[in-house]
Amino acid sequence: MATSRFIKDSGLTARMTLTMFLLGALFVGLVVGLIYAVGPGYAPVVAIIAIGMAFYQWWSSDKVAMRAMRAREVAPEEAPELHGMIDRLCALADMPKPRVGISDMALANAFATGRSPDRAVVCVTTGILQTLDAEELEAVLAHELSHVAHRDVLVMTVASSAGIAAGLLMRFAQFGGMGRSRSNNNALPAVLVALLVSLVVYAVSFVLLRLLSRYRELSADRAGAYLTLKPAALASALQKISGEVAATPQRDLRSASAASALCIVPALRGGGLGGLMATHPPLQQRLEQLARIQAELSRPTG
Known part of the structure; x- marks a missing residue:
């Protein structure tokens, strides 16, 4: 929470809070859906990697942005x-x-x-x-x-976690589907469900982030x-x-x-x-x- 003298904007803050809540709900829904679709094995891996990537983005945000803009202190x-x-x-x-x-x-x-x-x-x-x-x-x-x-960088980084997780899940499901479909034909529907869920979550989180x-x-x-x-x-x-x-x-x-x-x-x-x-x-x-x-x-x- 900011402690500066910048004016507080309760209307926009409420909308930002609601958007963050919806993104968080998407993240939780993604993990739960993943457990039901392809088993609990993927969920911890996707969640940990997504959180890790979001943390890295937040931790190194100043260096990444400065490099992208060819800026110097x-x-x-x-x-x-x-x-x-x-x-x-x-x-x-x-x-x-x-x-x-x-x-x-x-x-x-x-x-x-x-x-x-x-x-x-x-x-x-x-x-x-x-x-x-x-x-x-x-x-x-x-x-x-x-x-x-x-602290807008922190807000946007946390908000991006659902999209990162959805993108990772699509990759996991693609590679997992290729490997499992060769030995188990029943694995393919579960993989397709995981792909569909992750695609929907990614699309919704993309719009909410904007x-x-x-x-x-x-x-x-x-x-x-x-x-x-x-x-x-x-x-x-x-x-x-x-x-x-x-x-x-x-x-x-x-x-x-x-x-x-x-x-x-x-x-x-x-x-x-x-x-x-x-x-x-x-x-x-x-x-x-x-x-x-x-x-x-x-x-x-x-």
């Missing part, structure tokens, strides 16, 4: 203005300062990752430093620090806007970054595709099925939320 002497902004925001939010990184990419973007606030890193690209003005960059950094304060990711982005927009009290600056930044991404050839976006879900604006364009597969909410939805916050902050009090 920078000291205050190398980027004094960037460090100064993050220092001010962390003091305002009453949270520990994360490490700071810069990715030498022309694509304008930023991301935050790390297994805990004490091990987090906030990274910006050289492209975003050249694209945004100081207020817009500060708004983007507040958005990213909100992800850190609310929903959770979109909630996470809206929550970070809201928290960052209230921290800086400048929602219009974040709206302007999102429009500029989205415009840069839209103008970038698809082949040049592939270098950032591995960390696309972490970025403030996805490097990969489109989502398919009306945005159902998208990791980020539509730009218009984000701008409308920020406009409502701006109207609320502009309303006279008393």
Whole structure:
């Protein structure tokens, strides 16, 4: 639970909690279904490996994301203005300062990752430093620090466990089916059931993860806007970054595709099925939320 001064968003938190509950139920259902379909032998193995892979993803998330974005950690002497902004925001939010990184990419973007606030890193690209003005960059950094304060990497890693387990089960069932079908014709139906169950769980968990990711982005927009009290600056930044991404050839976006879900604006364009597969909410939805916050902050009090 975050202890920073970022505003709490009970509506989005409730939806995120519900999504996490459904993903957890899927994970349990997958293991139970596996026991009935192909016997109890597979269940502990799949569960242990899935949890182990999720733990590794969480533990090494900062290193993996930094490598994917070709980023390096920078000291205050190398980027004094960037460090100064993050220092001010962390003091305002009453949270520990994360490490700071810069990715030498022309694509304008930023991301935050790390297994805990004490091990987090906030990274910006050289492209975003050249694209945004100081207020817009500060708004983007507040958005990213909100992800850190609310331990979003941990939330998304735990949420991915059901999908990881389902993918592993499909592999186990395929290999197990090939071996067992040669000696036992009755094994094939059980393997097919396991494949079907795992496929359904994987598909549902995939969609739920996308929903959770979109909630996470809206929550970070809201928290960052209230921290800086400048929602219009974040709206302007999102429009500029989205415009840069839209103008970038698809082949040049592939270098950032591995960390696309972490970025403030996805490097990969489109989502398919009306945005159902998208990791980020539509730009218009984000701008409308920020406009409502701006109207609320502009309303006279008393």
